[in-house]
Amino acid sequence: MPELLDDLRVLDLSEGPIGGMTTMVLADFGADVIKVERPGGDPWRTVANAPMWLRGKRSAVLDLTTEADRESLARLAEGADVLVVSSRPGKAEALGAGYETLKTRNPGLVYCAITGFGPEGPYAGYSGYEAVVAARMGRMLTFSGLADREGPAYPAVQAGSHATSQAALHGILAALMAREGTGRGQLVETSLLQGLSSYDLGGLYRAQLGDRHPEVFAGIVMPAMPTLNYHALPTKDGRWLQFGNLMAHLFDNYLAAVDLADIFADPDYEGSPAGWSEEARERLRDRMFERMLERTADEWMDTFIEHGGVAATPFQSTQQALDDPDLVLNGHVVERDHPTLGTVRQIGPLARLTATPGVAGEAGPEPGEHTAEVLAEAAPRGRHRP
Numbered sequence: 001m002p003e004l005l006d007d008l009r010v011l012d013l014s015e016g017p018i019g020g021m022t023t024m025v026l027a028d029f030g031a032d033v034i035k036v037e038r039p040g041g042d043p044w045r046t047v048a049n050a051p052m053w054l055r056g057k058r059s060a061v062l063d064l065t066t067e068a069d070r071e072s073l074a075r076l077a078e079g080a081d082v083l084v085v086s087s088r089p090g091k092a093e094a095l096g097a098g099y100e101t102l103k104t105r106n107p108g109l110v111y112c113a114i115t116g117f118g119p120e121g122p123y124a125g126y127s128g129y130e131a132v133v134a135a136r137m138g139r140m141l142t143f144s145g146l147a148d149r150e151g152p153a154y155p156a157v158q159a160g161s162h163a164t165s166q167a168a169l170h171g172i173l174a175a176l177m178a179r180e181g182t183g184r185g186q187l188v189e190t191s192l193l194q195g196l197s198s199y200d201l202g203g204l205y206r207a208q209l210g211d212r213h214p215e216v217f218a219g220i221v222m223p224a225m226p227t228l229n230y231h232a233l234p235t236k237d238g239r240w241l242q243f244g245n246l247m248a249h250l251f252d253n254y255l256a257a258v259d260l261a262d263i264f265a266d267p268d269y270e271g272s273p274a275g276w277s278e279e280a281r282e283r284l285r286d287r288m289f290e291r292m293l294e295r296t297a298d299e300w301m302d303t304f305i306e307h308g309g310v311a312a313t314p315f316q317s318t319q320q321a322l323d324d325p326d327l328v329l330n331g332h333v334v335e336r337d338h339p340t341l342g343t344v345r346q347i348g349p350l351a352r353l354t355a356t357p358g359v360a361g362e363a364g365p366e367p368g369e370h371t372a373e374v375l376a377e378a379a380p381r382g383r384h385r386p
Contacts, residue, residue, distance in 0.1 A: 003030025008176075011036055011076055013097060014086035016044040018055030018128075018192070019114055021165035022172070023084055023250065025143035028057035028349045028358040031082075031375040034374055035059045036073065041367030051338055056361015061368035068341065075378040077102045077109060077169045082172055087122050099187045109185040112168050125353070130158050133192040133205040142200050145351040146226065164195030206240040228273050228281060232315070233288060239297035244311040248272065253309040258291050258300075274320040 008031040012023040015038075027033040035042070035057045045048060060076075062069040073096070077083060085092045092113070093119045099111040115118070115138070116128020126132065131154070134140055139160075140152035147153055171188035179185055210217040226232065229245045233308065245251040251273070255261045261268040270281040276284075292300065296316045304310040316324065322345045327333045334348040349358030 004353065004358070006032075008032065008082065009080045010034065010082040010084065011073075011080045012084050013092070014084045014114060015042045016046065016086060017053050018161050018165050019084045019086040019168070020044070020063075022112070022114075022168040024053045024055060024361075025165075025169055025350045025358075026082070027361050029353075029356070030358075032075070033057040034370070035365070036076070036361035037367050039059050039063050044238055051336075051344055051364060054364025055336065055346075058370035058374060059367055060371040063096040063370075064097060065225065071377065072375055073097060073175035074102060074105050076374070078105045079378065080106065080109060080113065081176070082110045082308055084112045084114070084168065086128070089113075089119045090116055103185065104349070107177060107184050110172055110179065110188060112172050112190075112299055113189040114168050115166060115189070115191045116210065117193045119189060123193075128192050129272075130160050130192060134160060134196060137193060137196040137199075138203075139196055139199055143201065154354065159199065160192050160196040162195075163198070164192050165189060167195050185314050213343055215233075228285060228288070231285075231288065233291050233292040233301055235295060235297040237296040237298075237330070240315045241292070241300060242315055246311075250309060253307065254304075254312075257303055257307040257310050258288070260287060260291060330355060334360045336360060336363060343370070 005026055008026065008265050010023055010026050010031050010033045010036045012019060014020060014023070022029075023033045023035075032136050033056065035054070037059055039061055041059075041061070047056070054291070062073055064070055064073060083097075085097065090358055094147040099109075099113070102111065103109055103110065114128075115124070116126055116133055117123040123136065134141050134155060135152070137160075139155055143153035143155060145153075146152065168188070171190055175188050229243070229251045230244050232240050233243065243254065245254045252261075255263065263284060269276060269284070277358070295303070295324065299312065301312065321327060323332050331348050331352060333345055335343055335345050338344045346361075348360055351358070
C-alpha cells in the first residue's frame, strides 16, 4: 500500500528530540528522511528516547565547516522537499545551510527553523534549553504552591519539546500544501518559547482582563496549586490517585462518592471552591487525605466506576503505561528490534489513518551509515525547480 508521504524527501539537520520527533512523524508516514549529522554524530543520540526519534531514517555525516561538504549539502537540498534545522539564529547560515542560501538552489524547498526564543528579540541568541525557556515563559511560576515554600516549581515533563515538534510539523505540512498551489517553498519558523506559550492561556487572559476590568476581578484570588478539584491523593496501599474533577458537578460527585457531602450543609462551603476561604479549603483538603487513606487504590476505583461521573485514575510510571491496554490495543505502543538494545517498546505513530496508516520505522541508523548512498543520489531531481 502506498504511504501518505512516500514521495517526500526530508533533510533533517536538527539535533535532539524536538526536530527528531518532527521528522520521525514524517518518516512514520512514508517520507524518506535523511539525518545529516556532524562528524561523530548527533550529540543527543545518548538520551534515552533517541532510539524512538531516530527510527525509520537514513544517516549521512557531513562536515559543514568544509566547502566540499557544504556543496554536498546544497546538492542534497536541490532534490529535497523539506529541510529542518534546530539551532540559534545565524548558526546554520554560518555553515552555508541557511534558508536564503539553499533556496537559490531549490526555490521549492520548505525550510523549517526551530529555535529557543525565536529569531528576534534580546534572547534570540540564547541556547534553546527547555528549563530556561520554561522559566522565561512563566511555566515554573504557574506551579507555585506545589512545594511547601514560596517560589517556582520545576516541571520535569518536557511538554514544550513535544508542543514545539508538533508546531514545526504543522508548519511544514501547511507550507507543503501552499506549495501545491504556488510551486514555491518558504521559511517556516517556530520556537520553544512559542510551543510553551499555550500552556497557561487562562492566566494570560485573566491578567489582561483584570487590568481592563479591575472592579470585576477585585478580591478574586486564585487558589494555590493543586486545587481541590485537581488533586493527587494517596491511598491505603501506598498508591496514588489523580483526580480531574474540574467541573462543579464532577467535584460534587467525588464528594458524594467518598462520603464528604456533609460539607454542603456548612455555610463555609457555599458557591465555588475558588470563593472559599483558605482555611475552609485546607480543612477539606485534610479530610480528603484522611478519607482516601481508608481504602486501597483499586477499592476506590471500583467505587468511582460504580458511582460514575468521577474523574480519577491511578498513577502509573511511563514504563507501566507501555503495558496499558488502552495504549496497546489502539496501536499507541509498538515493538521494534534494535541491533544493540534488543526489543524496544516505544510510542507508535502520531495518529491512526484508516486509508493511509503510518508505520513506525525500523531501528535508527548509525552515524554516517548511508553517507555514500545518499551522496550518490544527490543529483537534482528537479521536481520543484523553476
